[in-house]
Amino acid sequence: MRRLIICSALLFASLAAAAGASRTQMGDDRGLLAPIAKAPAKTRGWKNPYEGQSDAIAAGEKLFRQHCAECHGDDARGRGRAANLRSTGVQRATPGELAWFLRNGNLPKGMPPWAGIPEQRRWQIIAYLKSLGADGGDAATSAATPAQANGR
Amino acid sequence: MRARFWLFNRSHYAGIPRSSRAFLFGLLCLASAGLGFPSRTAAQETPYFVAYSHHLEEPGNLEIETYSIYGTQKGGGDFIAPWMELEYGVTAWWTTEFYIDSQTTFGDSTVFTGTRWENRFRPLMREHWINPVLYVEFENTTDADKTLKEVVGLDNQFDAAEPNSEANRSHTHELETKLILSSDYKGWNFSENFIGEKNLGHEPWEFGYALGTSRPLRLEATPRPCNLCRENFILGAEMYGGLGTVKAFSSSGTSHYVAPIAALQLPNGATFSVSPGFGLNDNSHRFLLRWGMSYEIGGFGRKLRSLF
Numbered sequence: 339m340r341r342l343i344i345c346s347a348l349l350f351a352s353l354a355a356a357a358g359a360s361r362t363q364m365g366d367d368r369g370l371l372a373p374i375a376k377a378p379a380k381t382r383g384w385k386n387p388y389e390g391q392s393d394a395i396a397a398g399e400k401l402f403r404q405h406c407a408e409c410h411g412d413d414a415r416g417r418g419r420a421a422n423l424r425s426t427g428v429q430r431a432t433p434g435e436l437a438w439f440l441r442n443g444n445l446p447k448g449m450p451p452w453a454g455i456p457e458q459r460r461w462q463i464i465a466y467l468k469s470l471g472a473d474g475g476d477a478a479t480s481a482a483t484p485a486q487a488n489g490r
Numbered sequence: 491m492r493a494r495f496w497l498f499n500r501s502h503y504a505g506i507p508r509s510s511r512a513f514l515f516g517l518l519c520l521a522s523a524g525l526g527f528p529s530r531t532a533a534q535e536t537p538y539f540v541a542y543s544h545h546l547e548e549p550g551n552l553e554i555e556t557y558s559i560y561g562t563q564k565g566g567g568d569f570i571a572p573w574m575e576l577e578y579g580v581t582a583w584w585t586t587e588f589y590i591d592s593q594t595t596f597g598d599s600t601v602f603t604g605t606r607w608e609n610r611f612r613p614l615m616r617e618h619w620i621n622p623v624l625y626v627e628f629e630n631t632t633d634a635d636k637t638l639k640e641v642v643g644l645d646n647q648f649d650a651a652e653p654n655s656e657a658n659r660s661h662t663h664e665l666e667t668k669l670i671l672s673s674d675y676k677g678w679n680f681s682e683n684f685i686g687e688k689n690l691g692h693e694p695w696e697f698g699y700a701l702g703t704s705r706p707l708r709l710e711a712t713p714r715p716c717n718l719c720r721e722n723f724i725l726g727a728e729m730y731g732g733l734g735t736v737k738a739f740s741s742s743g744t745s746h747y748v749a750p751i752a753a754l755q756l757p758n759g760a761t762f763s764v765s766p767g768f769g770l771n772d773n774s775h776r777f778l779l780r781w782g783m784s785y786e787i788g789g790f791g792r793k794l795r796s797l798f
Contacts, residue, residue, distance in 0.1 A: 396713035404757050405534070408551075408788035418792070445582040445615045453617045454534030454545040456677040456709040 370421040373447070374431050377438040384434030388458075388465040398466025401459055405452065414470055422473075429472035436464045536679050537753030537763050539780045540640060540730045541702030543681040544621035544672035546610055547579030552790035557763075557782030559638055561775045566651035567596035571603075571636040578790070583612040593636045599654045604631030604661075606639075610670070617674075625668035625683075634658040638778065640666065641732045642687045643696025644744045646773035663690045677709045679726075685733075694737055700730035704751065717756055726751045731770070745774035759786035 388394030403412065409420040416422035431439075440460050443451035452460060536543040539557065547553060555575040562568050571593035579585050589606040608627035634657035636650050665688045672681040685698040704726025711721050728751060732744030749767035756762075760783060767778035787793075 393713045397711040400713065400715060400757075401711050442616045443582060445612065448549050448582050450546070450548045450579075450582045451617055452534060453674050454536070454543070454679070456706060458677075458710045462711055 370425075370444075371427045371431075373444040373449075374428070374435050374439045377435040381434040381438040382432045384432070384437055386433035386437070386461050386464055386468070388461050389433065389468070391465065394462045394465045395469045396466075397459075398462035398464070398469075401455070401463050402466050405455065406463070414467065415473070423467055424470050424473040426472040429468070429470070433461075433464050433468065436467065437461065440464065536681065536702065536704050537724045537726055537751050537755075537761070538681065538700075538702040538704070538728050539749070539751065539763070539765050539782075540638075541681045541683050541700040541728045542610070542623065542625065542668065542670045542672075543679050543702070544612065544623045544670060545679075546583070546585040546612060546623070547577050548788070549579040549582045550789050550791035551579045552787045553577040553784050554787070555782060555784035557780060559636070560779040561636065561638070561647075561650070562777045563595075563650055563775065564647055566653075567598050569593055569595045569636050569650065571638070573637045573639075575784075583615070585610045589639075591631060591635050591637050593634060593654075595636075595654055601632075601634050601654050601658045603635040603637075603658065604629065606631065608666075620671050620673050623670035623672070625666075625670055627666040627668075629662070629664040629666060631662055631664070632658045633660040633662065638775075640685055640687070640698055640700065641730055641745055641747070642666075642685055642698035643732050643735050644738075645696075645698075645732050646743075646745045647769070647775045648773075650775070664688065665690060678703060678705045694735045696735050697733035697739065698731065699733055700728060702726060702728040702751075704753075715757060718754075722755050722757070724751075724753045724755065726753075728765075731774075743773070746770040747774055747778065749778065749780070759788065760784070761786075 388398075402410075402414070406414075406423075409417060410423055411417040411420070414423040421428065428436075437457075437460060440463065441451060441453045441457075443449040445451070535545050535547070535553075539559075553575070555577065556572065557575070558570055558572040560568065560570050571591065573589055573591045575587055575589050577585060577587040587608045587610075589608070591603045591606070592601065593603055594600040606627055606629045608625065611624045611626075613622060613624060633649075633652065634654050667686045667688075669684045670681065671683075672679065674680075679702070681700075681702040683700040683702075685700065687696045687698070688694075689696075704724050706721060707723040707725060708720035712719060716722070727749065729746070729748045731741065731746030734740040734744060747767045747769055749765045751763065751765040753761055753763040762783045763781065765780040767775075767780065769776050769778075
């Protein structure tokens with residue numbers, strides 16, 4: 339009985355810790371630019387093989403709803419502390435920077451790496467994100483690309 | 491109607507202590523509550539039953555999993571060992587998981603065989619060519635446990651031939667550690683696990699391994715929503731076995747298996763998997779069949795908080 343109580347306590351302690359941890363995981367829109375800006379310089383030149391393709395954008399939207407909308411919202415404007423992906427700073431990031439960021443995530447801030455889904459699907463998601471365009475929700479950094487925001 | 495009577499027949503639970511029954515009931519309630527949350531979250535985890543990759547649960551997501559294994563048994567009755575898992579992404583670099591194990595041996599009995607609590611940590615914050623994950627698990631099981639979630643030491647099929655009445659009396663507390671190394675390359679995942687398990691009752695360290703590889707049938711997604719399309723199917727294979735003990739490190743005298751895997755990951759968060767396994771030597775069960783399903787609840791932590 340004592341072991342069961344200990345196991346139950348550990349399980350619920352984990353859930354409670356998780357609830358607390360989740361509150362501090364997601365950065366705001368501006369906070370997203372710094373990790374994107376850590377993308378190596380070579381990634382900025384990467385081209386999205388699906389750029390502008392309507393089928394890829396539709397597939398990207400489907401994937402976005404499966405993997406991303408839970409945190410970033412159906413409209414990609416962010417939910418809670420998850421970043422607004424229509425913000426000017428994010429939209430000004432190059433496809434290569436976004437591809438690097440999507441693959442690596444930002445583990446300390448709660449963004450998981452999405453290396454587990456094939457590269458082709460990550461590019462499709464980026465094609466969809468780029469199709470959304472900026473809504474200007476990132477005024478403080480609207481003039482800067484992620485690399486400029488990081489002083490590079 | 492008949493199914494309902496089966497469910498409420500007390501004799502089916504006779505092997506489970508009253509306190510454990512209450513605990514199991516609580517967990518089932520939690521799982522049922524979880525299923526009440528609508529979800530559209532699809533997991534990016536690999537379909538392995540034994541091996542682990544470096545992909546952890548997304549933070550705040552809860553995955554409810556039920557799996558079973560059927561195994562042939564020389565010198566005893568064949569068995570089915572079902573287990574349930576609750577997997578939660580505590581952070582993006584830490585996943586915790588709780589297991590409840592049981593088994594039915596044909597011609598013998600059905601018994602509850604214990605619980606396990608596992609934690610996986612990603613020490614490196616970015617993707618690399620090879621990505622390490624550290625795994626620590628505490629097991630509170632009996633010798634009747636037949637889930638075969640790992641093979642270590644000199645494990646062989648004759649360990650499972652002991653009658654449940656005797657095997658279930660012997661409780662073991664074990665610490666299991668794993669070094670998980672995993673890579674993604676052109677849609678493929680390659681995972682290598684090195685296992686070290688220590689019975690906390692003054693027994694030597696035992697070692698084992700698990701290898702896995704998998705790939706979706708189609709790498710690109712199609713524009714339209716679909717369930718039975720190639721992009722949702724993943725095929726793979728895993729191989730696992732023992733490597734002896736710290737006193738006798740060897741791959742002989744223990745059991746080894748190879749098992750192809752097929753999984754269907756639906757966009758609504760449900761995953762169905764099946765894996766026939768084949769013993770590679772006389773110490774191994776000749777045939778194993780694993781199957782199961784899981785359901786991912788996106789944003790479970792946030793939804794739970796919103797209730798209070």
